Amino acid sequence: MADKKLVEAITSRDEDFTQWYTDVVKKAELMEYSSIKGFMIYKPNGYAIWENIQKKLDAEFKKTGVQNVYLPVLIPESLLQKEKDHVEGFAPEVAWVTQGGGNELQERLCVRPTSETLFCELFRNNCHTYRDLPMVYNQWCSVVRWEKTTRPFLRSSEFLWQEGHTIHATAEEAEARTIQMLNIYADFCEKELAIPVIKGQKTESEKFAGAEATYTIETMMHDGKSLQSGTSHNFGDGFAKAYGVQYTGKDNKLHPVYQTSWGASTRLIGAIIMVHGDDSGLALPPHIAPVQVMIIPIQQQKEGVLDAAERIKDELAEAGLSVQLDDSDKRPGWKFSEEEMRGIPLRVEIGPKDMEKGQCVLVRRDNREKTVVSLEDVAEKAKEVLETEQQDMFERAKAFRDSHIYDAHNYDEFKDIVANKPGMVRGMWCGDPACEAKIKEDTTATSRCIPFEQEHISDTCVCCGKPAKKLVIWGKAY
Amino acid sequence: MADKKLVEAITSRDEDFTQWYTDVVKKAELMEYSSIKGFMIYKPNGYAIWENIQKKLDAEFKKTGVQNVYLPVLIPESLLQKEKDHVEGFAPEVAWVTQGGGNELQERLCVRPTSETLFCELFRNNCHTYRDLPMVYNQWCSVVRWEKTTRPFLRSSEFLWQEGHTIHATAEEAEARTIQMLNIYADFCEKELAIPVIKGQKTESEKFAGAEATYTIETMMHDGKSLQSGTSHNFGDGFAKAYGVQYTGKDNKLHPVYQTSWGASTRLIGAIIMVHGDDSGLALPPHIAPVQVMIIPIQQQKEGVLDAAERIKDELAEAGLSVQLDDSDKRPGWKFSEEEMRGIPLRVEIGPKDMEKGQCVLVRRDNREKTVVSLEDVAEKAKEVLETEQQDMFERAKAFRDSHIYDAHNYDEFKDIVANKPGMVRGMWCGDPACEAKIKEDTTATSRCIPFEQEHISDTCVCCGKPAKKLVIWGKAY
Numbered sequence: 018m019a020d021k022k023l024v025e026a027i028t029s030r031d032e033d034f035t036q037w038y039t040d041v042v043k044k045a046e047l048m049e050y051s052s053i054k055g056f057m058i059y060k061p062n063g064y065a066i067w068e069n070i071q072k073k074l075d076a077e078f079k080k081t082g083v084q085n086v087y088l089p090v091l092i093p094e095s096l097l098q099k100e101k102d103h104v105e106g107f108a109p110e111v112a113w114v115t116q117g118g119g120n121e122l123q124e125r126l127c128v129r130p131t132s133e134t135l136f137c138e139l140f141r142n143n144c145h146t147y148r149d150l151p152m153v154y155n156q157w158c159s160v161v162r163w164e165k166t167t168r169p170f171l172r173s174s175e176f177l178w179q180e181g182h183t184i185h186a187t188a189e190e191a192e193a194r195t196i197q198m199l200n201i202y203a204d205f206c207e208k209e210l211a212i213p214v215i216k217g218q219k220t221e222s223e224k225f226a227g228a229e230a231t232y233t234i235e236t237m238m239h240d241g242k243s244l245q246s247g248t249s250h251n252f253g254d255g256f257a258k259a260y261g262v263q264y265t266g267k268d269n270k271l272h273p274v275y276q277t278s279w280g281a282s283t284r285l286i287g288a289i290i291m292v293h294g295d296d297s298g299l300a301l302p303p304h305i306a307p308v309q310v311m312i313i314p315i316q317q318q319k320e321g322v323l324d325a326a327e328r329i330k331d332e333l334a335e336a337g338l339s340v341q342l343d344d345s346d347k348r349p350g351w352k353f354s355e356e357e358m359r360g361i362p363l364r365v366e367i368g369p370k371d372m373e374k375g376q377c378v379l380v381r382r383d384n385r386e387k388t389v390v391s392l393e394d395v396a397e398k399a400k401e402v403l404e405t406e407q408q409d410m411f412e413r414a415k416a417f418r419d420s421h422i423y424d425a426h427n428y429d430e431f432k433d434i435v436a437n438k439p440g441m442v443r444g445m446w447c448g449d450p451a452c453e454a455k456i457k458e459d460t461t462a463t464s465r466c467i468p469f470e471q472e473h474i475s476d477t478c479v480c481c482g483k484p485a486k487k488l489v490i491w492g493k494a495y
Numbered sequence: 496m497a498d499k500k501l502v503e504a505i506t507s508r509d510e511d512f513t514q515w516y517t518d519v520v521k522k523a524e525l526m527e528y529s530s531i532k533g534f535m536i537y538k539p540n541g542y543a544i545w546e547n548i549q550k551k552l553d554a555e556f557k558k559t560g561v562q563n564v565y566l567p568v569l570i571p572e573s574l575l576q577k578e579k580d581h582v583e584g585f586a587p588e589v590a591w592v593t594q595g596g597g598n599e600l601q602e603r604l605c606v607r608p609t610s611e612t613l614f615c616e617l618f619r620n621n622c623h624t625y626r627d628l629p630m631v632y633n634q635w636c637s638v639v640r641w642e643k644t645t646r647p648f649l650r651s652s653e654f655l656w657q658e659g660h661t662i663h664a665t666a667e668e669a670e671a672r673t674i675q676m677l678n679i680y681a682d683f684c685e686k687e688l689a690i691p692v693i694k695g696q697k698t699e700s701e702k703f704a705g706a707e708a709t710y711t712i713e714t715m716m717h718d719g720k721s722l723q724s725g726t727s728h729n730f731g732d733g734f735a736k737a738y739g740v741q742y743t744g745k746d747n748k749l750h751p752v753y754q755t756s757w758g759a760s761t762r763l764i765g766a767i768i769m770v771h772g773d774d775s776g777l778a779l780p781p782h783i784a785p786v787q788v789m790i791i792p793i794q795q796q797k798e799g800v801l802d803a804a805e806r807i808k809d810e811l812a813e814a815g816l817s818v819q820l821d822d823s824d825k826r827p828g829w830k831f832s833e834e835e836m837r838g839i840p841l842r843v844e845i846g847p848k849d850m851e852k853g854q855c856v857l858v859r860r861d862n863r864e865k866t867v868v869s870l871e872d873v874a875e876k877a878k879e880v881l882e883t884e885q886q887d888m889f890e891r892a893k894a895f896r897d898s899h900i901y902d903a904h905n906y907d908e909f910k911d912i913v914a915n916k917p918g919m920v921r922g923m924w925c926g927d928p929a930c931e932a933k934i935k936e937d938t939t940a941t942s943r944c945i946p947f948e949q950e951h952i953s954d955t956c957v958c959c960g961k962p963a964k965k966l967v968i969w970g971k972a973y
Contacts, residue, residue, distance in 0.1 A: 051567050051613065052574065053604065058617055061562035068563060084539035085546060089529050090606065090637055090653055096530065113594040114606065118641030119587050126531065128568065128592065128606065139536055159568055163596030175568055
């Protein structure tokens with residue numbers, strides 16, 4: 018049976034999560050490896066998800082006054098080196114251009130691993146007085162970071178992302194922008210991707226190279242591992258001082274600016290796969306699915322079936338849904354498997370028997386729930402079902418995550434949880450990086466964040482037993 | 496007078512076109528040079544135009560079944576070298592990555608100058624049978640080509656573009672797609688950018704490295720020079736054979752595929768500037784302007800003026816127009832100069848006297864024509880005026896171009912026109928590349944295209960006097 022073969026071709030999610038992930042990426046035709054080690058090709062089904070992410074995030078950015086720009090793909094070595102922590106963080110993983118236009122270059126240029134340094138230069142050249150502030154810029158681009166081990170969407174030597182860069186007159190304003198953008202990421206994940214997040218701050222050892230503070234949204238995958246899904250950095254005036262970005266204030270004196278940056282990447286597609294996917298393949302939240310509805314005619318050779326399917330298609334498109342009709346000569350069961358593998362949120366089945374009754378069948382991707390609806394209100398019902406599906410997917414992901422967060426009150430308990438219970442661990446921390454390092458060494462779990470929502474679950478550090486300062490979320494991470 | 500200073504700051508277009516262009520790019524804050532020679536920064540005002548170009552072109556592409564993808568920014572030297580003409584065309588101007596992740600690379604990787612070679616690899620890996628055809632892909636990205644002399648938007652070592660790549664089962668289908676995409680570019684230029692085009696084919700010596708045929712749209716700038724504004728290439732099966740892209744046909748035999756590629760770039764922004772701009776700065780066609788309407792209140796400190804301006808803004812936004820209100824504390828004259836420099840197509844002036852009469856004033860950017868309209872139908876009237884302005888800008892550009900195309904019947908006439916009359920020259924050609932070379936050598940004019948609309952204006956080649964084969968459009972070009 019052809020449709021069975023397709024389903025069988027992917028590994029069971031609970032049997033081998035890593036292989037299942039690879040299978041879904043391949044079978045749903047999202048991405049494939051190129052001939053250059055570590056570099057990936059975003060295929061149409063994968064790139065279309067990114068286009069929808071871009072469109073929605075970009076609209077949210079612009080509502081807050083963000084302007085898009087584009088800066089060079091190459092950065093001179095001397096520019097990269099001006100901020101010490103930053104260059105130390107990135108230099109080991111960059112690609113260097115040493116020849117151009119047939120000549121050896123006098124100075125090496127790196128393919129951008131991130132663009133803070135170029136933005137500093139832009140800001141320095143364009144920021145003169147307090148009237149020029151704030152500058153709130155963003156860039157959609159790819160960045161290159163040489164990676165030894167790679168996985169589609171999660172870690173590759175080149176990936177697509179957006180990087181926002183802003184400068185402000187005051188430290189307070191910069192901090193407010195940093196949090197504002199984190200909240201945009203958080204809301205986007207929860208409302209559009211149906212992925213619950215934990216908002217928090219990174220510890221000193223986990224923060225961005227050059228930042229004063231890094232905030233993060235952490236999400237949990239179906240295997241219990243954490244994924245850092247968006248970060249927002251407050252640089253204070255560190256970069257501004259290193260790069261000489263300053264402005265004349267109302268007091269007629271020179272002041273350094275306060276700077277932020279924030280980014281989200283195609284990792285989000287990895288998160289969608291690993292939070293919502295199942296043994297039939299990808300499952301896309303309706304809000305982000307490039308194709309929301311697939312219409313599959315049953316006995317399409319029978320008179321009138323394809324016409325009816327076309328009419329449904331037109332009505333759904335008219336209602337603003339993204340819809341396709343599979344009128345190929347494959348068997349319906351095969352078509353079901355294909356659209357399930359691609360993660361299309363809603364299937365419409367229409368055949369001769371349905372037509373007699375003036376109805377069609379809606380089938381949700383997430384739970385296969387069927388609803389028989391009258392052809393007259395198929396558009397309205399389809400929208401309702403998609404909205405319910407979106408909400409249910411979020412609730413399901415949240416229930417899963419919440420049931421996989423465990424409290425640890427001492428180190429034995431901590432180690433036992435990390436070893437035996439996939440998920441996140443809540444544990445108090447004394448604030449000493451040595452404890453973080455020990456935990457990482459002993460268990461491979463890392464501090465994911467100091468969550469904004471603090472709770473006092475114990476008096477002592479889960480690692481060393483000394484007085485605790487903060488509640489930390491720990492976990493193994495991608 | 497502050498507003499006078501701003502206007503005076505740019506060179507007159509007819510006095511020094513090159514300097515005028517540079518001034519507009521700078522004063523309208525479209526682009527600036529980065530610290531890496533030849534690499535540019537797209538500033539918010541410039542990038543926003545590109546975003547609108549992308550949005551509209553992308554929608555047209557998708558209507559014809561184009562799917563977007565993303566391929567690596569780096570290409571291995573060995574892959575580039577598989578198609579001989581292609582590598583010869585591009586190798587001299589590429590940037591080479593030779594170090595990555597702290598190590599010397601075993602093979603040089605070039606920063607993509609164009610992606611035919613990577614697409615060939617993608618096609619080879621994914622095209623198996625006739626059922627897989629056609630594949631109609633496109634990518635929005637930047638490319639790097641090391642340039643010695645650069646000018647904003649027109650020629651830079653990195654530029655933004657889209658590159659479409661398709662494969663087909665038959666030569667006829669590939670040719671049809673090549674022409675289809677050329678027509679999309681032509682319609683886009685004429686309808687959205689208000690720039691008239693001449694469609695035609697490039698001669699052998701001007702065609703793309705590796706193509707069987709290159710089609711082009713040629714436009715005329717205000718200084719009479721030509722700008723190649725979009726190209727579409729039919730590769731035949733040359734790349735397919737070099738890269739082994741083949742499919743099993745219905746006849747159960749292996750066949751090579753037929754391939755096309757087509758691209759348009761941020762050069763289009765250069766065209767907009769040079770076709771429509773004037774001594775007050777940029778002039779954007781309403782269809783492509785990121786901000787279509789700027790509302791400038793007069794005596795805004797008077798009671799009710801700002802409220803009235805806000806109401807107009809809301810109404811225009813409601814009507815689907817992109818609108819801003821300049822309520823800064825600058826003088827109105829200064830604001831006028833600023834929005835004119837930025838090329839905003841329509842200004843709305845509203846002051847106490849207008850309010851008494853229940854009216855406001857609409858001022859077109861292109862010809863400063865004023866229309867007094869009732870506040871009640873400001874949205875409807877603004878849309879009408881913008882549409883008229885869009886059409887008028889096209890007609891004006893077309894009239895200018897048509898009055899700057901000259902017929903040459905012999906070489907003396909030809910040289911006289913090129914030397915003394917800025918514009919394009921129509922002249923018959925024998926088909927010998929030697930004549931093209933001689934014309935270029937003698938006059939710096941090149942063959943722009945063999946226009947689709949042929950006419951027989953003389954029996955002999957405008958250069959050598961031998962029997963003529965084709966009418967060619969000649970001109971100095973950017």
